[in-house]
Amino acid sequence: MRITIDNLTKKFGDVVGVEDLTLHIEDGEFVAFLGPSGCGKTTTLLTLAGIYKPTDGVIRFGDRVVNTVQPKDRNIGMVFQSYALYPHMTVFQNIAYPLKLKKVSKADQHDRVRQVANVMGIGNLLDRRPGQLSGGQQQRVALGRALVKEPDILLFDEPLSNLDARLRLTMRGEIKHLQKNLAITSIYVTHDQVEAMTMADRIAVMSGGHLQAFDSPDELYNRPKTQFVAGFVGNPPMNFVNVEVSQANGSYVAQAEALQLTLGAERGEPAARSDGEVVLGMRPEDIQISDAGDVAGEIFIVEPLGREDLIDVRVGPHSFIVLAGAETQYQAGDPVKLSFDMGQSQFFDPATERSLLWRQ
């Protein structure tokens, strides 16, 4: 089912939930809504579900305008962060509830619930009540309940947030696999950019009720169109520093206090076009600590992550987060040299926060 959102606005009194959101989601696509808390992603999801009525704009499922259609008539399945299982019903009754409301015959209900439960790996738990299940099992039940009525659209509202890290990893793969197999158009709300990056075909990055970007994970990562997207996508986050870019002797130089970086024409030219300061963005993995480096700094903090160390290096007044192999034995206070891979650098207009390299 194709979903078309045109100029959607949702206000609660004077509080703006989402403003002027336009989004076209293809049939069978897996889209993630990514953004910090309060950015309007859940509001958008609940508007799609029909719990909220849009203040303005049009939502279409296929060719049908659904603005005023009741949730029960939209044929959607939804999985909540809190699972929202019905505690007074058994697992079987929970999963069968949407079918019961559709007036599916008892025998059919039985077959379809069994089938879904087996797919979800909870076939042996049908007689239990939600309170007797673990978090992971409860989430599978919730997923089963959303799937059993064969919905046109699946909505996920941070479904993995309450699971422990290990289980989250497993469920992430399972949900992605399931979605690909069933080819149901899915929208997945999360504030965890790793989840969004790993699972979604396209990610809608939202902030303050506005759509910041809507692109594939690779595009968002490699060609961020706004500074917000660049900073939000990627972990650890991108380093930003204000620089002045100027042309000298056929090459371009980005300059700031205690910092002088040479870069190629491909990136240097658009960056230099603007007058005055621009924002340079560098991902931590694109900065190396090496003796061949041309920027001198001092280590401020070392945070071991196991596989690698997260190192905060101070260069003059600036601070850069750098990734280094765990085998290195840096200490706070050590003087180091940094080498910047300027081929991966990003430049943003400090006023509009738009990328100088990638136009929308």
Place this chain on the structure above:
Amino acid sequence: MTGPEELFDSAKIKPDEAPRAFHQDLIDALRLGVISIVLLLIAAFFFSRIVHPLFALGSVEETAMDVLTRLILLALPFVAYIAAASVARRYTGADTVRALALALTCTVILFALISTGHYALDYGVFAPQPSLQMTLSQTDAGIRVDAIAPGGAAETAEIQVGDVITAIRRDPMDLQSFNRRVGQAAEGDPLRLRFIRGAEEMQETVRVVLVSDKQLGVLIPGLALGLIFTVIIVFLPGHWAPYIALVGLLSPLIVGYAWVIIATFSFRTEGLIPLDGNDNIGGFTLKNWESIFAGNISGLEFNIWPILMTTLAIAVVMTVVVLLVSSMAGYALSRMNFPGRRFFLSFTLILHGFPAITLLIPIFIVLLRLGNLPIIGDLIGFNTIGGIALVMVAFQLPLGVWLMKGFFDNIPWDMERSALIDGASRFRTYWEILLPQIRPGLLALGIFAFIGGWNAYIIPATYSIGSGVSNMPVFLNELIDETAPVDWNQVAAVGLFQLIPIFIFFIFAQEYLLNIYAGGTKGSS
């Protein structure tokens, strides 16, 4: 080892510990005992001499303080024994003889101490007793006066040795009942004695005086009680202590219920003791209960079943309507936003605080007018079960709405959204998904409403004047009003009969109330 036991036996002596001198433990125990006596005396002094005068203007507090002071003084020796015995308890496992010796020695010493205090202050068993100041003995003819104290009450009233007392006023007396009557009299009460002197029947009025004779013999039962008590304390398993305290605190309630139950099966009772017509123990009878079903109590004719049905109808209608309306209103107030919501909420709270009695007359007039309407008047007008239930529902609703709103507030939004998305209508969500979540709340409110409706008196009594519509409490009051003399044992039977449905209701409801709910949601909304 359980918690309370640890608390009670915090310093249990290990068998391998070095023995302490007996007198050292004795001093420890006595010190504890004396400290507790002093503390309780201070408390008694505080209540009787400091708090009491402060509240002397309000008569209720006056007696309350009085009772409190007396209770403290009554408990005083026992608290001291417990304090002393707590030292002895350390030895119960290792050296029982020592524990017992220690505790009993302490008890004797503390008892002597307290008794000396009583003796000096004319308190407790040495308090002055009402007396006629003559020595009596029981003979076949009556109570014979054996000796008369010189200058005493009896001599003043010119009673002579050899007189045989037969009665006080018109009540025939034996020695036992005579002593009881004197013991219950206050100082200065006149007692008119009938007695036979020679062959002549005479009457004299004797005035009761208070005499403290201070005979040490009266101390023996007290000491025995103290010793038995101490032995029990020493050997009492520690984890029993909370239960014993609980039973002790509940005993007034237990005694009260026991009294009512015994009374319904007896001819008459003296305290908890059932008596027959001749004041002998016994006199068990079913006639109190029979009279309920026979429909005749002290000449008042009635049929209990319609009364019971009316009571049931009021209670059931009230429960159903209150539950339905409260839960719906609570749902709307919790989940929906509409103009006037805040006003409605605060307004219902004010209504809840409004005393129902002040509205009796206005509502009376409203019901009277409603009764004039065709059809509706027969359902909810004056003198109808519907009318009574309607008024009581109205008074119960503010509480119910608030209670239900609170319960709905606690249900996460997600569950409701989930049901809506699963395909349920709003009403179906409320009915099938949300109501089961607040079952404990519904049950609590239902019990409130049912018991309130079952025991309602003031509203049924006011709005069913002079009609056949009468419920149990109103009927109970009629029994007391319209029958003379009132047979209290039959009244008790009717009261107990009224309680039976409540008992049954509770037996079923309790299981649900104790059923702890396992939730199926996690995290925030």
